Amino acid sequence: MTTPRFSRTEIVDTASLAAATETVSKDHSIHQPALIVGTGLLGTSIGLGLRAAGIDVLLTDPSPSAQAVAEDIGAGLGLRAGDEPGTVVVAAPPDVTGAEIIKALLRWPQAVVLDIASVKVSIATEIQRAVDHGQLSADDALRYIGTHPMSGRERSGPVAARGELFTAAPWVLCPADSTPQCVVDTASDVARLLGATIYQMSAAEHDAAVAQISHLPQIAASLLASRLQDTSVQALQLAGNGLRDTTRIAASDASLWVQILSANAEKILPELHGMKADLDRLINTLQAPYESGSRLDVAQLIDEGNRGQARIPGKHGGPAQAFALVTVLVDDTPGAIVAALQAVADAGVNVEDLGMEHSSGYQVGMLEISVVPGHKQHLVDSLTDLGWKVL
Amino acid sequence: MTTPRFSRTEIVDTASLAAATETVSKDHSIHQPALIVGTGLLGTSIGLGLRAAGIDVLLTDPSPSAQAVAEDIGAGLGLRAGDEPGTVVVAAPPDVTGAEIIKALLRWPQAVVLDIASVKVSIATEIQRAVDHGQLSADDALRYIGTHPMSGRERSGPVAARGELFTAAPWVLCPADSTPQCVVDTASDVARLLGATIYQMSAAEHDAAVAQISHLPQIAASLLASRLQDTSVQALQLAGNGLRDTTRIAASDASLWVQILSANAEKILPELHGMKADLDRLINTLQAPYESGSRLDVAQLIDEGNRGQARIPGKHGGPAQAFALVTVLVDDTPGAIVAALQAVADAGVNVEDLGMEHSSGYQVGMLEISVVPGHKQHLVDSLTDLGWKVL
Known part of the structure; x- marks a missing residue:
């Protein structure tokens, strides 16, 4: 099966994605084209996000159909013989990530290579072993940096991919002591262009x-x-x-x-x-x-x-904060939740967190609205005045 | 300190509570007045809910201040010497529930006595032991039935009490084989008047x-x-x-x-x-x-x-259903969530579940909207047309 090749301008729908990153500087040190190795959910999302940021992206995947889908939705162009990526993002399953990194370092001797697997020490060890065995030069290994975007999606496959997948998610960079700053900068720019929050720590600290x-x-x-x-x-x-x-x-x-x-x-x-x-x-x-x-x-x-739970940071990485909970009884109809939240907005109160509690047997739900404690009484009064059942 | 005694008509604000139970038949077999033993969150909420349903309610608590608060917010009148409750709801801490049940059975030889503790076998055993030791007659013990309302609130104290606390929540009745039907009916009517969904099983099955x-x-x-x-x-x-x-x-x-x-x-x-x-x-x-x-x-x-998790029932006690998730990027402002959900309502799509995902460092949130799978594409299209960032 031949996958149609579109011209780049036909594929990239920058207009629909640019808004998400409009406050992010477009300056970067990413050597182009960037190659994504592995077009699952994460790899395809990185491709979409980088293209939205104006980066040339190439794609490769052992599954021709997965790669074709990723190309069709505009995540990048298929890698061809002779292409020379300046940056390689290995987005393969953890098991084969080490081997793919080594292959990329050897095949493209100028490229910065980063991976996104969720464990880091075992991969660094695998690369060091390749150096120790003479399979890879120590200089080549310097072009690798381990990273881990923590996007927390529970779906998979390129069809679920979105360029905004990493917006506001933590992205951990794990440079070794010997990693050159320019390599760290490239990885940092990839994470930044995708809207992520960057953290830096050693591979051992990360794991x-x-x-x-x-x-x-x-x-x-x-x-x-x-x-x-x-x-x-x-x-x-x-x-x-x-x-x-x-x-x-x-x-x-x-x-x-x-x-x-x-x-x-x-x-x-x-x-x-x-x-x-x-x-x-x-x-x-x-x-x-x-x-x-x-x-x-x-x-x-x-x-x-109790004590461990209390240490988990709250929203936006701030200190763990006990928000006040206001629970409103709502009918299970499309408009009821909206109407309740409209009443909250009219009261000028910000919704810090939102959830619904359900129970068996009734077509009603409890809309749970977290607000800063100082606003709770005003909100309860406002909602009650409007006839809402506040629990 | 003397707690002021209001006349019943002054206290009960049935108008504000009746709507929650308006579809529930007001016929019942509850012998009045009902006495609530223990005015914590649950006891006070039961008092409020029963009064809203037109039941005369008396209250008692070892803490005079807890009882006074419960009286002040209208959950019932303080128990006085000579009062003869026809129904007693023991809403004490689990540790003292057995002793309070026995005390109530002995003190009011006509009353149906139920408790609401979250374990049932140990309490039934305690009562049987009182019978075995001649402290309680077997006939007196027949007037007891164990129950457990599963309201799942994480707050405590009478101030947090609401009559609607039990709306749509499971309420388990655990009659013994020997429990007379009229005793089961009374407990069932208490749960029903409070809007709960009634389940019946043995104490051992419950535990x-x-x-x-x-x-x-x-x-x-x-x-x-x-x-x-x-x-x-x-x-x-x-x-x-x-x-x-x-x-x-x-x-x-x-x-x-x-x-x-x-x-x-x-x-x-x-x-x-x-x-x-x-x-x-x-x-x-x-x-x-x-x-x-x-x-x-x-x-x-x-x-x-995976297999255990998949067995947990979904909303409204229906079979576990894989809803489709539509994630919308929203600003962290009072109106943004409302506007997004208004767009969902305008599209005619019902929100089956609702949540927000946050992450460190950014003033944006991901509004997670669960919908029946067949409505997902229409919703994604509608939101995208309106300029929302759908992830």
């Missing part, structure tokens, strides 16, 4: 961080959801938002997570041992819950959870 | 159900959040909604949960053993992640989580 804030939550959610395999339908009918929230990410892709957990096993294991020690202690305590000391022990476990 | 769908999620969230006590601030800055969702309920009240977990230890322990076995297996596997069989083992763990 320890994601073990705690991403990999451990995935494991906890999977361990918990796994217990529901044989739960009665009757019991599941009683499920509330507590269960739904704690298990949501248990729906994640198994083959991707095998690669991530295997590659970061060293950083995850100490966390699992800590969790196991707490679990053992709790099992022990609950075997004799009314013995002296038992209740203090359970209280300590919950209290330690 | 096994909440062990899985409520107590285990609490433990998993606490164990996970507990790991964050020493996490670096740098790492926490990278936290996304996955971490926030999985740890949200870790903020729950420690003293309440000590009582719940201790009282339901027998049903919780098998679940904890199952979780521990999975955790041990994972630790074992990750100690040699690239050995033969290891990756299959990790994949199975994630896959089991």
Whole structure:
């Protein structure tokens, strides 16, 4: 099957995407064309975003159909023999990322090469091993920098790709001590042009961080959801938002997570041992819950959870802030939520966070509006005056 | 301090509450006055809701100030010597619920007595023990029925109370085989007048159900959040909604949960053993992640989580449904969310679920709108035509 090749001007719909990045400087140090290796959700989204920022983008993927879709939606042009990318973004599955980086460093001896896999030490180690074995020169390895955009989407494939996928998401850069500044600048410019918030740390710091804030939550959610395999339908009918929230990410892709957990096993294991020690202690305590000391022990476990939870930063990376919650009863019709939020806007109150709580059996919902505590009473009064049921 | 006694007509603001229950039949078998024992959030909310439904309500609480607040906001009148409640709702902390039920059964030999504690077997056992010890007659014990309203609020105290707290929430009734139908009917009418969805099961079935769908999620969230006590601030800055969702309920009240977990230890322990076995297996596997069989083992763990998660019912107790997600980029201003949802309503599309995703460093948010899959493309087209950034 031959994929039609469009001219660049035909494909790039910069008008529809430029607004998202209009406050971002278009100056950059990205050597063009940029090549995206791997046209899954992330690779295709990077292609779309970079083209919207005016960068020439080339694409390659082992799956001809995935590559064709990415080309068709305007993420870039297919790589051809003789093309010489100045920047290579390896967006392959974690398992093959190391090999693709080495291949790119060897094939294009001028290109800056970055990857976007969600573990960093194992990939850096793989590249060092290639240097140690004489497969790659130490100079060539200097052109590599590991990065990790944390966009948190739970979809996959090029069709779901959007140039704005990285807007306001953290993007971690993990240069080695020896990485030249110009290589760091190129990676930084890629992240910046895509609208991401840039963080810089070592590969080891990154892997320890994601073990705690991403990999451990995935494991906890999977361990918990796994217990529901044989739960009665009757019991599941009683499920509330507590269960739904704690298990949501248990729906994640198994083959991707095998690669991530295997590659970061060293950083995850100490966390699992800590969790196991707490679990053992709790099992022990609950075997004799009314013995002296038992209740203090359970209280300590919950209290330690309180303290850990309170450390998670709030919106926009600010300090964890206890917003005040205003819950409004709404009908389950298209206009009801809008009308309620219009009333909030009319009251001049900003919505800091928004959620809905559902329950079995009724066609109503609770619209949960988080506001800064000082605005709560005014909002409750305003809504009540207008006849809203505020819980 | 003397609490002023209002006449009943002065206190009950039925107009503001009746609308919430206007479709509910006002016929009932509740013997009046109803007495609420314990004026915390739940007891006071029950008082408000029953009064809105036209029931005479009396209140008592060991804390004079808590009782005074509940009286002042109109949840009922203070219990006085000589009052003869026909229905008693024990809304005390789980630890003292059994003793309060026995006291009520003895003191008011005609009254139906129900409790609302979140564990049921341990309380039934306590009452049976009182019968066995001759403290309570078997006939008196027949007037008791255990219930559990699952309102899922994370606040406490009478000030937060609202009569609509139970609207559309599950309310479980746990009659014994010997419980007379008229006692079941009274409890059922209390739940129905408050707008709840009624489920009926044995105390043992209830406790096994909440062990899985409520107590285990609490433990998993606490164990996970507990790991964050020493996490670096740098790492926490990278936290996304996955971490926030999985740890949200870790903020729950420690003293309440000590009582719940201790009282339901027998049903919780098998679940904890199952979780521990999975955790041990994972630790074992990750100690040699690239050995033969290891990756299959990790994949199975994630896959089991996938399967458990998929069994959780969706909105309104319907089958778990994969709604299509439409994500819209919105400014962080009062009117932006309203305007976006107005556009959704104008497109005639119903919002099945609603959420916001935030990220560090940017004053924008992603409004996540769940719709039935067949409406997604129309909505995306409509929003895009209007100039919204749809991710």
